[in-house]
Amino acid sequence: AQSVAQPEDQVNVAEGNPLTVKCTYSVSGNPYLFWYVQYPNRGLQFLLKYITGDNLVKGSYGFEAEFNKSQTSFHLKKPSALVSDSALYFCAVRDLYNTDKLIFGTGTRLQVFP
């Protein structure tokens, strides 16, 4: 069965420091991976996706993610965190047996301190 894991419930980082939000996946075959962000009392917003090609994917708001097939990981990164990046982040993987079904992780709360 396809699945995605976010091992950290919360990540704390100081403003200006680099941030990483971790995601690992389990799929049979090639994975299709996504990151979404949710601000308080809002729906989810798409950040970036990996379908194929370059392992480093760039997305919205200066975020990027690195696909690592050998480690089955798709970690979200940003070189310099902003207080406004504080939000809930979800990793998702496409269910290959049902190509429009997104399977979500449990979410990681990012807190950026001034």
Added chain:
Amino acid sequence: DVKVTQSSRYLVKRTGEKVFLECVQDMDHENMFWYRQDPGLGLRLIYFSYDVKMKEKGDIPEGYSVSREKKERFSLILESASTNQTSMYLCASTADRGFTEAFFGQGTRLTVV
């Protein structure tokens, strides 16, 4: 701007009531989804639809039903609301059966008392 609109941001209903959550998208998307979001559990798929009048069960369909009479509208129905259905409900849509990203509504926070 693409838009997915959920009819209510907040709802309070009584146990046993029949509850309708409405979702409308203006992007002519084929696929629509209903998720519920609970702390520590992420997003769990309740039902989805690939076309008008077509529906498929997700991971947690018990206690819910859906209706899709028009392409742009996907309704979630709680036949007899219970307190364990208190949650945030999120509607989403995607363009096709390919690998496009999903667009989400703003969410409906439902409280069943």
